[in-house]
Amino acid sequence: MHSISSISSKQASSEHGFTLIEVLMALTVFALISVLAYTTLDSAGTGFNILSEVRQQQELSGWAGKQIRKDMRYLTAAPHYPAPKEGIQSSALNIVPIRIKNDNRGDIELDELWLLVKEPGLNSISEVHYFIDETDNHLIRESRLLLVRDHVEPMRWDFGAIRSWSVEVWDEHANWRQDWNFDAQAFAWPKAVKVTLQVDDKATIASQRQWLMPVLPGKQL
Structure with missing residues (x-):
């Protein structure tokens, strides 16, 4: 009996609970692990958001490049129209196949490009x-279709936010030009069109895209 009581007392003494210091140390370690885990997840989440934004910008700029290349494939010469009727765009008589308006503002460009296109369908x-x-x-x-009434709204596509949009043409003398604005009588076909799109102010390859497209003179319709 004495031996059994001795063993029981030893087991009881070895099964005592945690001390206050041990509990505080465990809570401190748990808090540190939680902070590190949260910081890691937060950084990963921020990284994923940045990657998602970059991917979205790349998709939108890629969509813009795909569309402008498609428009260039269906480029056409200006048609001959009789005098427009009342309420019809009179400016259609002076429309040319390609026109550029350059707007250079230092390190950014806000150019405009007009094309005559025989859109499929x-x-x-x-x-x-x-x-x-x-x-x-x-x-x-x-x-917008040519010779439509003035109140008809054009079809509109939005390619998302960008920082700069530059358009140049390659003329018959092998020079790149940022101006190409002729009237119908003096129009000349360029050899190529170069478009440069910049999505942000970072000097990286991912932030800038460029398309060089040959011009195939369209036939008169």
Whole structure:
């Protein structure tokens, strides 16, 4: 009996609870682990958000490049129209296949580009206009059929926010030019069009995209 009581007392003494210091140390370690885990997850979440934004910008700029290359494939010469009827765009008589307006503002450019395009599925020629909407710095594509009434709204595509949009043409003398604005009588076909799009102010390859497109003179319709 004496031996059994001795063993029981030893077991009881070895099964005592945690001391206050041990509890505080455990809580401190747990708090440190929680802070480190939260910081790691927060950094990872921020990184994922940045990657998502970059991917979205790349997708939008890629969409813009795909669309402008498509427009260049369907580029057409200006049609001959009789005198427009009342209420119809009289400016259609002076429309040319390619026109550029340069707007250089130091380290950014807000150029405008107009194209005459025979869009697939439409029975008429459209004037396509690329420009930056300065209210939110979004790249916009507007498409409007020629000789439509003035109140008809153009179809509008939004390619998202960008920082700079530069357009140049390669002329018959092998020079890059940022101006290409002729009337219908003096129009000359360029050899190529170069478009440079910059999505932000970072000097990285990912922030800038460029497309070089040959010009195939369209036939008169």
